[in-house]
Amino acid sequence: MRVTVDLARCTGIANCVVQAPRVFELGDDDDHVRVLVAEVPEADQAAVQSAVRMCPQGALTVE
Ligand code: SF4
Structure with missing residues:
Protein backbone atom coordinates (compact mmCIF):
# COMPACT_ATOMS: atom_id res chain seq x y z
CA MET A 1 0.00 0.00 0.00
CA ARG A 2 1.11 3.53 -0.81
CA VAL A 3 -0.42 6.70 0.56
CA THR A 4 -0.16 10.16 -0.93
CA VAL A 5 -1.14 13.61 0.33
CA ASP A 6 -2.72 16.31 -1.81
CA LEU A 7 -0.83 19.29 -0.39
CA ALA A 8 -3.27 21.69 -2.03
CA ARG A 9 -5.98 20.28 0.25
CA CYS A 10 -4.03 19.48 3.43
CA THR A 11 -4.46 22.09 6.15
CA GLY A 12 -2.32 20.49 8.86
CA ILE A 13 -5.18 19.46 11.12
CA ALA A 14 -3.10 16.37 11.92
CA ASN A 15 -5.81 13.75 12.39
CA CYS A 16 -3.64 11.53 10.26
CA VAL A 17 -0.60 12.05 12.51
CA VAL A 18 -2.67 11.01 15.51
CA GLN A 19 -3.97 7.93 13.69
CA ALA A 20 -0.67 6.76 12.20
CA PRO A 21 2.34 8.55 13.72
CA ARG A 22 4.83 6.16 12.10
CA VAL A 23 3.53 7.11 8.66
CA PHE A 24 2.66 10.82 8.87
CA GLU A 25 4.53 13.80 10.29
CA LEU A 26 3.81 17.52 10.24
CA GLY A 27 6.34 19.50 8.23
CA ASP A 28 8.46 22.32 9.60
CA ASP A 29 5.79 24.87 8.73
CA ASP A 30 3.16 22.73 10.50
CA ASP A 31 0.72 23.45 7.68
CA GLU A 42 1.24 -4.09 6.99
CA ALA A 43 1.15 -3.24 10.70
CA ASP A 44 0.21 0.38 9.88
CA GLN A 45 -2.26 -0.22 7.05
CA ALA A 46 -5.40 -0.25 9.21
CA ALA A 47 -4.30 3.00 10.86
CA VAL A 48 -3.71 4.59 7.46
CA GLN A 49 -7.15 3.52 6.24
CA SER A 50 -8.57 5.13 9.35
CA ALA A 51 -6.56 8.30 8.66
CA VAL A 52 -7.97 8.45 5.13
CA ARG A 53 -11.52 8.28 6.50
CA MET A 54 -10.83 10.89 9.19
CA CYS A 55 -9.08 13.49 7.05
CA PRO A 56 -11.56 16.37 6.93
CA GLN A 57 -10.06 17.68 3.70
CA GLY A 58 -10.13 14.42 1.78
CA ALA A 59 -6.42 14.97 1.17
CA LEU A 60 -5.22 11.37 1.52
CA THR A 61 -5.31 8.71 -1.17
CA VAL A 62 -4.24 5.08 -0.88
CA GLU A 63 -3.40 2.77 -3.76
S1 SF4 B 1 -5.73 14.87 8.42
FE1 SF4 B 1 -5.78 15.54 6.26
S2 SF4 B 1 -5.74 17.77 6.36
FE2 SF4 B 1 -5.08 17.01 8.35
S3 SF4 B 1 -2.84 16.91 8.24
FE3 SF4 B 1 -3.62 14.92 7.66
S4 SF4 B 1 -3.80 14.99 5.41
FE4 SF4 B 1 -3.63 17.09 6.14
Whole structure:
Protein backbone atom coordinates (compact mmCIF):
# COMPACT_ATOMS: atom_id res chain seq x y z
CA MET A 1 0.00 0.00 0.00
CA ARG A 2 1.11 3.53 -0.81
CA VAL A 3 -0.42 6.70 0.56
CA THR A 4 -0.16 10.16 -0.93
CA VAL A 5 -1.14 13.61 0.33
CA ASP A 6 -2.72 16.31 -1.81
CA LEU A 7 -0.83 19.29 -0.39
CA ALA A 8 -3.27 21.69 -2.03
CA ARG A 9 -5.98 20.28 0.25
CA CYS A 10 -4.03 19.48 3.43
CA THR A 11 -4.46 22.09 6.15
CA GLY A 12 -2.32 20.49 8.86
CA ILE A 13 -5.18 19.46 11.12
CA ALA A 14 -3.10 16.37 11.92
CA ASN A 15 -5.81 13.75 12.39
CA CYS A 16 -3.64 11.53 10.26
CA VAL A 17 -0.60 12.05 12.51
CA VAL A 18 -2.67 11.01 15.51
CA GLN A 19 -3.97 7.93 13.69
CA ALA A 20 -0.67 6.76 12.20
CA PRO A 21 2.34 8.55 13.72
CA ARG A 22 4.83 6.16 12.10
CA VAL A 23 3.53 7.11 8.66
CA PHE A 24 2.66 10.82 8.87
CA GLU A 25 4.53 13.80 10.29
CA LEU A 26 3.81 17.52 10.24
CA GLY A 27 6.34 19.50 8.23
CA ASP A 28 8.46 22.32 9.60
CA ASP A 29 5.79 24.87 8.73
CA ASP A 30 3.16 22.73 10.50
CA ASP A 31 0.72 23.45 7.68
CA HIS A 32 1.22 20.30 5.64
CA VAL A 33 1.78 16.71 6.48
CA ARG A 34 4.58 14.56 5.10
CA VAL A 35 4.45 10.85 4.36
CA LEU A 36 7.43 9.14 6.00
CA VAL A 37 7.33 5.80 4.18
CA ALA A 38 7.25 4.84 0.51
CA GLU A 39 5.36 1.62 1.26
CA VAL A 40 3.05 1.44 4.27
CA PRO A 41 4.00 -1.56 6.43
CA GLU A 42 1.24 -4.09 6.99
CA ALA A 43 1.15 -3.24 10.70
CA ASP A 44 0.21 0.38 9.88
CA GLN A 45 -2.26 -0.22 7.05
CA ALA A 46 -5.40 -0.25 9.21
CA ALA A 47 -4.30 3.00 10.86
CA VAL A 48 -3.71 4.59 7.46
CA GLN A 49 -7.15 3.52 6.24
CA SER A 50 -8.57 5.13 9.35
CA ALA A 51 -6.56 8.30 8.66
CA VAL A 52 -7.97 8.45 5.13
CA ARG A 53 -11.52 8.28 6.50
CA MET A 54 -10.83 10.89 9.19
CA CYS A 55 -9.08 13.49 7.05
CA PRO A 56 -11.56 16.37 6.93
CA GLN A 57 -10.06 17.68 3.70
CA GLY A 58 -10.13 14.42 1.78
CA ALA A 59 -6.42 14.97 1.17
CA LEU A 60 -5.22 11.37 1.52
CA THR A 61 -5.31 8.71 -1.17
CA VAL A 62 -4.24 5.08 -0.88
CA GLU A 63 -3.40 2.77 -3.76
S1 SF4 B 1 -5.73 14.87 8.42
FE1 SF4 B 1 -5.78 15.54 6.26
S2 SF4 B 1 -5.74 17.77 6.36
FE2 SF4 B 1 -5.08 17.01 8.35
S3 SF4 B 1 -2.84 16.91 8.24
FE3 SF4 B 1 -3.62 14.92 7.66
S4 SF4 B 1 -3.80 14.99 5.41
FE4 SF4 B 1 -3.63 17.09 6.14
